[in-house]
Amino acid sequence: MNRVLYIVILLCFSATCTYAADGAWGKKKKKKAATEKTVSNDSLSKSASESEYDKFMKEATVKEGMFNVIKKKDKIYLEIPKKLMSRDFLISSRVSSTSRTWQIDPGTINRTPLLITFSCDENKVYMHFPHLHYVCKPSSEMYEAHKRHSNPPIWKSFKIEVMSKDSSSCVIDATSLFLSSIAEFSPFPDLPAEVRMLVPFGGTFQSDRSRIEDFKAFEDNIIVKSMMTYTTDKEGPLTTIEARNIVILPETPMVPRYADERVGFFEEIRFLFDEHHDRLQTYGIINRWNLQPKDMDKYLAGELVEPVKPIVWYVDPAIPEKWRKYVKLGIADWNIAFEAIGFKNAIVVKDYPTDDPNFDPDDIHYNCYRFVASARENSMGPSWIDPRSGEILCGDVISWYGVVTLLNKWRMIQTGAVDPSVRCPVMTDENMGEAMRYVAAHEIGHTLGLMHNFGASAAFPVEKLRDPEFTQKYGTTPSIMDYARFNYVAQPGDMEKGVKLTPPLIGVYDKFAIKYGYQVLPNVKDPEDEKATLRSWVKEQIGNKMCFYGKQVFQFNFDPRSMAEDLGDDVVKANTYGLKNLKYVTANFTDWMAVNDEGYAAVESTYKEIINQFFRFMNHAMVSVGGMYINPKYYGDPEPLYEYVPKAKQIAALKFVLKSLNEFQDWIINDKITAIIGPTAKHYVAQTQFFNELLTREVLGRLQINEVDGKNVFTLDEYLGIIFDEMFSKKTGSLQLANMAFQNSFVESLSKFIEKGEFSHGGSRSLREAHNETTCSCHAYCESHRSFDAVNPLSEIVLSPQIDKSNKRPVVMKYLRKTYQMAKNRMNVGNDKTREHYRLLVLKLNYLFD
Template identity: 30%
Template structure:
């Protein structure tokens, strides 16, 4: 995916979007290797004292490689020859990681987060590699253009002294690439420091330039960088920052990272940019053009897309002049190449609808190939083996910021063995059992493949427990291949320019999703850019296909907007017509920020179907059925207890996801991207009836006293994987859990729900929704939410009987939150919310006082009620700490 933001690849502060494209070069004519240098030596005057040596002296006995620039190699030295016409000219600069350490975001084969456009500039006897500031522009030669040039600074990437006198005939000079690039240009030492706190630093003495290549349109070379620390810091008692060490290198004091650098020629004629539209999800190239003082905003936004042109513009269906070709790296196992190729080529269906035949092609890198799939201008798919699952798959691209033209992309897919590592870790580590209900993830990260892999593992566990799937069968292999095709389509979509679409899961209903025939021909959602939950059948029912294996209607629409050939005269009107279809249900769109802001109940990850309550109810039933089957699961001799722990963990995590879907309905506001004229209001609070139904389902499924139960017998069998526990201990893991705490796991799910439902944001939205509702009945009152939470969490106060330990834990969580809000009312921004909470607290306090005097309570329950009542009483009596104005 495009958006994995790893804590690396910072180039002098940040790398900017840029790109490159191939073109021929004639600049090397007459630049034959040794003869020109020798010829120049005969007529070259002796250099002045202190001046660089003669060109011929520097390259004596060096081997020349001719390409976009001529490279000269002698032993461990590498020089780049710069002619006068090479200076002050833009080039594409593309850094990538050729080798890494398998953790900390340093993964071999990973693109830098963004490339740059750079220029060589000579300043006296220094050659500087400059990144011009392309984010701000105006018409050259105008007063505004001069003002912009004076206002915004370029950045220095690196620099080195001129290494030679000018060549007598070509007037070119040499600059030593060792001096320019053997350093920490990407800020890798900073990444290591943030990850391990060990004081790693770049060590030039044991670093070097490796292999280089010169092509007509580019030159590339590798820098083997050594990073070292003199000593390994140990954790100090009471320290807030705990140092750690890489677990993937033989000696933690030393490690190598190889960076691939490429310099390539930019297109002489930038591609015609295409304006973006917020109703359709494309990555964008953004610049501020100050040429027009009367424009509402100087910001211009272009969609990122490949340059795709018909060979025959008049033909209804034509091959492209240059197809988008993805190279399968030779690292991909043979058994997965078919599924990955199918996922890539699936996108041809969308391009055929707009007149392109075979717009996308797949090639396989031969085992004896003399090129690297990291080469610039070569889109690729690589297989990456990391120490632990980190992202599942990633689809970044490099873009020419002048136009939004995508010129390079390298998809990385993590080895499926990494998925097994996640399963093993779940059996020994104390990890949270559900995602945060705010979904406040990094809005620039793609975790689709990682989540889909867990969904794959969960599905295989469920179907194996039901006796519907043999782990070693061809059906299981088909599940894995369907997952790979799904993941590949998603990541290819990113490299075509498309962003996530988290509203697409609401397109189809349960009847369609459960129909094998329908799901064989249709995507499960409106778009493969969605994070769709695996399509599992309810216990005892048949179901559709588990993963998305074809494009959805939104995908066809988005490709039409970005790639349909349009004349300049008709483009604006035609794009407006295409985007105006956004209100059609199958074209629903909501992306990362819609999900991350936590407002929209429809822009969610890992939900499925047009009825969120029905979806959550179904997933609750599936999880409970899996838990029940573990109760009676017979383990044959020679098997392992950790399989029980794995299945229980899977079930609880999925319960947490379903609870997240329901919690987001409460106080939810649909945020639609429609333009005026669609007939829909852009901000639509969810109807009160739907919120109540979600709250009922959430209460029964997670907050009720009997919502999740495991027998004592099963809980005693939830042993860890002791071999994996040993590895975890010696690798420095600190959150190891030998025992399995069901109470703790369930409490974590319940805590997430309380965090969401008792948040200031939900309270404010419920109060605001009363003003947006057409009638009072259409809005869910905040008082009703507070009353319902209190009633469900403290149900034993009315029902009588004792209070079980897990219920006491949940009740303590609730009362602590109430007390904290009473003591610090500034945490609730609305006066009505604060007053309602105080009123609810007084009612609850009275109920506690009555309940703790009744017979039949255990000593623990009686103490729990007394302590909870004291907490509330003190909070109600204390002087509130109000935020200062």
């Protein structure tokens, strides 16, 4: 949900795919309980025929399953059948519990589960990493060449301690696999070096304070839980319980389904060697559950049919009941979309069972909606997949307690001007429950394979968001996978007329996406068999704004349709309504919240969120400036790949931003606020920082792309001209602090384009590297790989010194000269502070013009 610097990444762990006769993965009738036995000295033959295996097993505790798990003293051994050596497995590590939650939260798997295979010789067992990204069909003449180039490397090796009596299995000491620091299993978030330089992340494993806690074996997986202690720079000692799992995958993978960039699914990338093409082929296969109807004939006849294996969700009893019932509703809401494609009860929701001795939230057979007692204001919904086919094996949702705080602030700030029921420090159970239901449905969407669709909300005309009939039917967006929050467009009196203030249960786009991912087609044995049908479904929706998919872009977004937390198809109109409401909330929220000591404590965080909301409105508008509409395009699609935002819209958006910035200090602070939180400059700092962003190389570069490629475009000269007029020409007499700050930023930001060394890149990251970062808190995979991305032309201009100099400098010099002349003319105008301000600007620019 909420934007964070990074996201906590994939984790697919624990229990696994049932090694059953029909090859079905992870059958859930009832897991066959592990057989445990302790072998004593007396139980073994003391004759000369006693085998080495029997000797080894003395005083061992054994749990029998896919692999026999053997514990002797403080060591863990695995007995691996040779017949499984050629099978594929997943191995992962999940944090079950922790002594602190600053870096690590219970339930998380902070490293991507690994696909492995086993092999052995006379002395050792080896673990390999199979190759998946590069593929070649066995029928290809290139196949032998491909095999020579794709041998699975050895990740780890283990000495064979003993063989079984019939030599059908190998016993290895696997203690190091479950009780040591392994980078691929680290419980700490995998953050880049730049972040770790600022904040001390990670820890050092302490073996003397760690031990094996528990172990389980089932017919298709094993789980070993270890107490792991680390020392950290910030927190001191940190102890976790980590559940490391090995899971057997289906012998025959599910038939993959091809991805389509016009529908937002997480996907696995493949590169195909094929002699029938003159270049390497690239395609994606989507992440989805293997839902199959119990009765195919009835299903194909259009009847509602239950799936062979429904998606069962277990809800954490630690979620308070007043919210838990709404969480369950949010999970079950997706049945609306599955019923539209013929599945009945595709999703089943249950409490954590109390009568199942094998139930374990750390087991991959159980999809769990978990609650973490942490102030972090977020939720996430990862899913763990069979990377060979894209089949989702397990879903998890982790909801931090702080998300309640966040929802409270959003609901009040965005709709408090319209809805009197949210003007309070503690939300009513009904209002909070409705918000929790929205969060649950959004996160479950991720666990079904769906990415964010930030383009959805742009389908709705702004005035429709004030229409009772329309909003009751559609909510605020065609997709629950958008970040369309609450209806800040609605005005006082609209709610009483019946205008809905919240997102939909499941939107029009969501139903279409579920159809694309899950509708079963007959006689499909290869993804090529259904490719034409899938493409035809997507093509039918071209031009239907309700089914438009706008991907999430993390840096330098160009498309004003694809933005987080926006509403409607006209950003200026929508945010003008939003600002009107925000001003009312700012003037009154202290009276709504500060009714007791607890309310006083919440006022400051709410005030920060009001400032954040204002700058969301500003950012929404700025994406239109130099923006373009980008359409993922396939051959024959009628829509163009890209179109520039019309010039009039770009100018209107910029003027809206500058006007709003100039008026910001007039309403954002008042005596009621400072009486509670004390003196503050938060609004002033945020205001000046945002203005600086208007003059970055990236923003100016967007305008240059328009000039290089377009006609009748909004030019860089016109852009700087409007800013100059608003921030200099119209500012006469004595200046306010904010006005001086804006003018000073204008000079300093533009001067950087003239200074020596301005294009030196040193050790800084490129725009492309920055773009590849993810701030999505819902899933580790957050970028679409093949779609047209306007960062590319931006990089071409901004990262090319010669182009950057030749295009920016003439215009920059023009406005620095205008500033210099105006400052010289005004050095004796206004009060003392204003006069000195202009003299300082002249001094800063003297080196250029005198």
